[in-house]
Amino acid sequence: MIVVGAGAFGGWSALYLLRQGYKVTLIDAWGAGNSRSSSGDETRVIRSTYGANEIYFDFNVRALTLWKENERLFNKKLFYNTGVLWFCYEGQTPLVDDSLPYATKHKMEYERLTRDDLKKRYPIIHTSDLHHAYFDSYGGYLKAREACQAVCEQFIKEGGEFIQAQVEPGGIDHQRLDRIKLSDGRSLQADIYLFACGSWLGKIFPDILQQVITCSKQEVFYFGVPAQHAAIFDSLPVWIDVDGKDFYYGIAGNAHRGFKIGVDIRGEVFDPTHGERTYTPDVLTKAREFIVHRFPLLKNAPLTESRVCPYENSPDGNFIFEVHPYASNLLLLGGGSGHGFKHGPALGEMVANTLAGIAIPPAIFRRKL
Incomplete structure (x- = not known):
């Protein structure tokens, strides 16, 4: 089995395929957690809230369990349970409200906070334009770059082979991919190939994915907080502004x-x-205008770093797990669409269980190519 791409999707899939008993080779051009990848930044949000989409809520609940299990195995803290605070502008906020029954089902209820509650608990947040907030005490953030590296290291430790090289698919003969070609001049063969290479999927398979997987430039900024308020800012939960525009x-x-x-x-x-x-x-x-409005103490905060996170977008924001239409031994996994990182271990487990015949992927992950 060959897995191409050591990011959140490929790395976890390789690890769980290995645990399922497959002999696995994992390949990445620049290495796990590299700065070009969607998984290369310091941190990523983990939250279950997906409106009325129960599939993703359930998927994230499973992922959260697996994150906790694996970080103990890695002996490395990757999940920070700070909670997630949702800023709501209207009395009804479907993105959050429609998830509440699933939170109750999983015994992960959210706490509704009035504007006065917010002022008392988080006095550094400007709240006058908000109607209320919800606090999800089960979410938080994950170490991103470090997690990808930890998964790759564990994969090698458990017996997997990692190769750093660029990959080009070989030819397709009798409905099967015959080989892959590496930038070091080698060719490798396997019974099954899984390409989970994020924003590069559309470029590697332009005939079927160029219009399906698109890459957008997403920007992230780090600001320096005032020294006298640093501890207060560091203790804030993850927050999401549901303004219906910039999010x-x-x-x-x-x-x-x-x-x-x-x-x-x-x-x-x-x-x-x-x-x-x-x-x-x-x-x-x-x-900057937004953070000064929402967090007035950051009025003169300097920009300390900036990052670009390339999103690999699918047309509807759903993940894609599909067989190549012309090669039955070639699987495609992608479409993270800016929310895929947190689901990595659950997706990896799903891929391994699907190939083992003990799971069926959700229908929304399947797409006619």
């Missing part, structure tokens, strides 16, 4: 890397290989 989100503590704010509205088309990882001035200006 800013943030990881305040962010492993002491600075006050992180991400822009979730889709950015410009981006080349994940050659694109410069530099910020767009207008995007920074708008993000």
